[in-house]
Amino acid sequence: MTRGPAHEVAPQELAEIARGLRVLLLRTIHHARSGHTGSAMSCIDILTCLYFREMHHTPYNAEWPQRDRMVLSKGHASAALYVALHQAGYVTRAELRQMRQLESILQGNPDSRRCPGVEASTGSLGQGLSIGHGMALALRGGVDGGEEPRVYVVLGDGELQEGQIWEAAMSAGHRGTANLCAIIDANGLQLDGAVRDIKNVEPLAAKLEAFGWRALDVSGHDFAALCGALDAARGERERPTAIIARTVMGKGVSFMENAIGWHSRAPDAHQLAEALAELDKAKQPAGERAGTR
Amino acid sequence: MSERLLSTREEYGQTLVRLGERSRDIVVLDSDLSSSTFTHLFAERFPDRFFNMGISEQDMIGTAAGMALAGKIPFVSSFAIFVTGRCWEQIRNAVALPGCNVNIVATHGGVTVGKDGAMHQALEDIAVMRAIPTMTVLVPGDAVETRQAVEAAAWYDGPTYIRLTRENLPLLYKDPVPFRIGVGRTVLDGDDVTIFAIGLMLHKALEAAELLARDAISTRVVDMATVKPIDEHLVVRCVGETGCVVTAEEHNVIGGLGDAVGEVMLRRCPAPMERVAVRDTFGRSGHPADLLRYFELTPEAIADASRRAIARKAARAPLEGE
Numbered sequence: 001m002t003r004g005p006a007h008e009v010a011p012q013e014l015a016e017i018a019r020g021l022r023v024l025l026l027r028t029i030h031h032a033r034s035g036h037t038g039s040a041m042s043c044i045d046i047l048t049c050l051y052f053r054e055m056h057h058t059p060y061n062a063e064w065p066q067r068d069r070m071v072l073s074k075g076h077a078s079a080a081l082y083v084a085l086h087q088a089g090y091v092t093r094a095e096l097r098q099m100r101q102l103e104s105i106l107q108g109n110p111d112s113r114r115c116p117g118v119e120a121s122t123g124s125l126g127q128g129l130s131i132g133h134g135m136a137l138a139l140r141g142g143v144d145g146g147e148e149p150r151v152y153v154v155l156g157d158g159e160l161q162e163g164q165i166w167e168a169a170m171s172a173g174h175r176g177t178a179n180l181c182a183i184i185d186a187n188g189l190q191l192d193g194a195v196r197d198i199k200n201v202e203p204l205a206a207k208l209e210a211f212g213w214r215a216l217d218v219s220g221h222d223f224a225a226l227c228g229a230l231d232a233a234r235g236e237r238e239r240p241t242a243i244i245a246r247t248v249m250g251k252g253v254s255f256m257e258n259a260i261g262w263h264s265r266a267p268d269a270h271q272l273a274e275a276l277a278e279l280d281k282a283k284q285p286a287g288e289r290a291g292t293r
Numbered sequence: 294m295s296e297r298l299l300s301t302r303e304e305y306g307q308t309l310v311r312l313g314e315r316s317r318d319i320v321v322l323d324s325d326l327s328s329s330t331f332t333h334l335f336a337e338r339f340p341d342r343f344f345n346m347g348i349s350e351q352d353m354i355g356t357a358a359g360m361a362l363a364g365k366i367p368f369v370s371s372f373a374i375f376v377t378g379r380c381w382e383q384i385r386n387a388v389a390l391p392g393c394n395v396n397i398v399a400t401h402g403g404v405t406v407g408k409d410g411a412m413h414q415a416l417e418d419i420a421v422m423r424a425i426p427t428m429t430v431l432v433p434g435d436a437v438e439t440r441q442a443v444e445a446a447a448w449y450d451g452p453t454y455i456r457l458t459r460e461n462l463p464l465l466y467k468d469p470v471p472f473r474i475g476v477g478r479t480v481l482d483g484d485d486v487t488i489f490a491i492g493l494m495l496h497k498a499l500e501a502a503e504l505l506a507r508d509a510i511s512t513r514v515v516d517m518a519t520v521k522p523i524d525e526h527l528v529v530r531c532v533g534e535t536g537c538v539v540t541a542e543e544h545n546v547i548g549g550l551g552d553a554v555g556e557v558m559l560r561r562c563p564a565p566m567e568r569v570a571v572r573d574t575f576g577r578s579g580h581p582a583d584l585l586r587y588f589e590l591t592p593e594a595i596a597d598a599s600r601r602a603i604a605r606k607a608a609r610a611p612l613e614g615e
Contacts, residue, residue, distance in 0.1 A: 065364070112362065112391045120362055121391040124382060130352045131387055134359020134367075137344065138320070143364075164383070167352035174347075 002179075002234055003147050006056045006068075011223035016284060017087065018048040018223075022252045023279050024083045024096070030272045032079075032100045034108075038250040038262035040080035042187040042220070043154055046245055047084045049226045050152055050183075059089035062116040066146040069119045069135050073128020074156035074185060075109040076264070081118070082106050090117035126162025128153050129182060133172045136180035136240075150234070153182045158190030160201040166211070172240040173212025180240040181233040182213075185220060187249040189260050208242045220245030253278055298461035299436035302400050305457060306331030308443045309368060313339045318366045319447065322346055324353045330370040330400045350375050354383040354395070361393035366447055372406075373399035373415035373456055381421055389425045389452045396446045397422075402432075402456040403543030404571065404588055405493060405581040414576030415456075420548025422454040423521045429453040429474060430521040432491040432542075432550075435465045438518055441472035449474060458493050458543065460581055465495060465516060477524040483513035486599045486606075487531040487538050489554050491517050494541040494569070497585075500592035501541075505599055512599060520553050528557040537565040537602035541595050543585075546570040565605035567598035 009017075021044050029035035047070075051057070055068040072081050082099060085091045091106065098104040105115040109123025120131045132153035142148045159165065172180050184204065188195050195201055205215035214236055218225040226245065233241035249263065250256030253275040267275060312319045313335055322344045327333040336343035346353040350371055357367035369376065376399050377384070388395045399418065406414045422430050431446065431453060433439040439457060446453040465480055472478075480495065481502055490498040495516055502512035513535055515527065532538060538558065540551040551568035558564060571588050585591055 069363075071359075120359070121386065124386045127351075127355050127383060127387050130355025130383075131359040131362070133352075134356035134361075135363045136359075137356065138360040138363035138365045164349075164351040164355065167347075167349035168355065171346060171349065171352055171356065 003056055004234070005054050005230070007053050009053045011227065012284065014048050014053060014223040017052050018045050019252070019279055019282055021048060021080070021083045021087060023276060024086065025079055026253070026267055026272055026275050028083060028096050028099055029079050029266045030269070031097055032266065034100055034266050035079045036076045036264045037266060038189070038256055038259065039074065039156065039264070040077040041251050041253070041256065042247040042249045043074070043077050043185040044080050044251070045221050045223065046154060046183050046185060046226065047080055049223065049230060051084045051088050053227060054230050055152070057088070059117065062090060065143045066149055068150045068152070069132070070152045070154065071120045071122060071128045071132040071135070072110055072154050073122055073132070074125065074154060074159055075123030078106070078108065078110050078123070081110055085115070085117040088117070091115065125156070125159035126164045128155060129165050129168035133168050133177060133180055136177045137175070140177065140179055148179050150179045150181060153180070155182055155184050156190070157184055157186040157188065157195050157201055160184070160204070161199050169208065169211045169213065176212070176238050177240050178236050178238060181230070182240065182242045184242060184244045185247050186244055187247045189249045189258070189263065191263055193260060204244050212239060214239045214241045215244060216241065217244045218246070220247035221251055252282070296463050298463055300461045301433060301436050301439040301457045302331045302459070304436040304439045305398055305443055306334035308440045309335040310338050312444065312447050313342065316366065318364065319368070320344065320360055320365045321368045321370070322353050322357050324348055324350050324371045324375070326371055330398070332368070332370050350379045351383050354380045355387050357395045358387040358391070358393045361395050362391070366394055366396070368396045368398055370398045370400065372413060373402040373418040374413055377415065377418040377421055377454070384452070385425050389427050392427065392451060394450055394452070396453045396455065398443065398455045398457065400457045401459045403458055403493065404576045404584045404590070405458055405460045405543065406576070407459065407581045407584065408578050410578035411575040416545040416571050416576060417548065418456060419520055419542070419544050419550065423548060423553065427451055428521065429519070431455045431474070431519055433457065433518050434492055434495040434516055435462045437464060437466065437469065438472060438516070442518060445472060445474050456492065460493055462493060462496060472518070475519050475522045475524060477519065477527040478516045479513060480516050481512065481514040483511035484535055485511045486603050487513040487515055487535045488541055488595060488599065489515050489517045489528070489538065489550060490541040491520060491550050493543055494590060497590065497592045498541050498595055501595035501599065504592055504596040510599065510603065517550055517554070520550050523553045523557060525557050525561070528554055529562050532558060532562040532564045537606040539567045539569060539595060539598045539602055541569040543590055544570055546572055565602045565609060567602045569595050569598050
């Protein structure tokens with residue numbers, strides 16, 4: 001038996017949550033003086049859909065066995081996960097301010113032993129899909145007679161150059177692990193340049209379909225499209241689903257967008273102020289938001 | 294000592310079945326070697342809890358880590374060379390770092406893999422697994438000890454690596470002796486020299502003791518089935534009581550049992566020590582018995598090493614304060 005989305009949230013509402021997360025993300029990375037700003041910004045909208053609409057999870061009881069799981073395979077975007085976990089109630093504001101410091105629960109890459117809500121230790125690229133698939137297999141059919149949890153794995157497009165990803169894709173396709181959903185944050189950039197120039201991973205949909213997956217190609221910043229893809233994935237009974245989310249690295253701040261230099265750089269005080277001003281302008285009037293619900 | 298030879302691999306497979314009967318959380322993964330690692334026994338009994346991941350060791354380790362994070366107790370098997378070599382980083386980062394309860398049971402450790410040759414003969418696996426923080430490394434010396442080690446690993450909370458050989462082995466103990474992770478066991482008592490050995494080399498050490506007895510040398514043979522965490526107290530006690538040490542292992546001389554014992558002695562009880570191991574070289578094709586002779590992993594080699602250690606002990610000037 002499969003559950004519906006945890007919360008019915010309108011796309012405009014999700015957009016506002018994501019805007020708030022971007023503000024918090026930039027402040028957090030600025031405070032830590034290090035972090036992967038661009039990579040984190042590109043997957044904020046995906047994580048917003050997962051944590052505030054799609055996933056059944058209980059921050060007050062992080063170990064609830066029937067919870068849905070999210071594995072951030074592109075672990076270097078940890079700051080995006082941490083602000084989402086803060087917004088959801090797993091992590092305090094004080095803990096966010098300790099990110100990347102000695103003794104912090106928020107390590108440079110997510111550490112499942114230290115931080116509640118972090119399901120797997122990731123950051124060595126290419127490993128998250130196997131881990132998520134292992135979880136999905138263990139949870140298949142439900143836990144203790146409850147409903148079947150779903151497992152989401154958020155991947156970068158650059159990390160699809162790792163061979164283990166395709167071993168895992170072949171495994172999940174072969175086994176028809178339908179409670180597994182991979183979401184590819186396809187921002188087209190990796191540390192040394194454009195993915196298509198360094199080692200092209202396309203055509204992704206055709207590759208994944210050939211591996212036995214259902215593949216959906218959507219805009220990764222269109223909340224209605226993302227939610228529609230997640231609905232379709234939930235309805236799938238025979239195959240795992242891959243959502244190829246077309247994203248923009250650094251999304252939300254014009255001078256960071258598609259700028260490879262922002263892959264792993266922290267904003268200084270001046271850049272932070274400029275970015276926050278831009279995000280503030282993007283704020284939707286409260287009345288308008290209420291009207292669209 | 295019974296001379297009947299028993300397969301440690303088959304015992305592993307049978308133990309998995311018994312564990313599977315006791316707990317529904319036991320799951321087993323293999324990478325297309327189940328007929329050789331004997332996980333096929335579990336597969337036949339519990340097909341829903343057996344996952345043949347195909348020839349994809351890295352994916353197998355990651356999948357096992359995910360299963361452990363979801364509450365299962367996975368056993369993962371392949372040949373020692375592949376599961377430790379190809380997936381070292383997966384084992385470190387996906388299994389050990391998050392503290393996953395994944396048990397890696399590798400068969401075909403050492404040169405006695407035989408005719409398949411160097412490519413398949415793991416001589417570095419103990420070293421690379423030992424180097425990973427929190428990893429427990431077990432090398433059983435017979436079928437009964439294999440069963441005990443596998444059971445101990447299942448209920449131990451944390452990652453374990455168990456190395457088995459391809460060769461069948463006689464039983465080490467006449468009567469059942471309790472097994473505990475981290476505790477070495479004396480197989481044969483003696484006063485002149487201690488031989489710490491693991492796996493197949495324990496049996497060579499016992500033969501060496503017989504050779505040495507002809508020269509009226511009293512040899513202690515200790516089963517160091519837990520290479521990590523090494524039984525420090527036992528090492529210190531044996532050095533104190535016998536004054537010199539030999540280690541014997543079917544592994545490269547770098548990073549294995551010899552280094553594990555030597556590190557303790559260097560820190561706590563310096564004394565003459567000789568090592569019987571593969572001398573920093575690769576294996577080769579051949580009959581297992583011929584290979585053991587070629588690489589000087591024989592009772593004669595252990596006996597010679599023991600005589601050297603004893604001679605050094607006799608020649609040694611007392612340390613300051615002794």
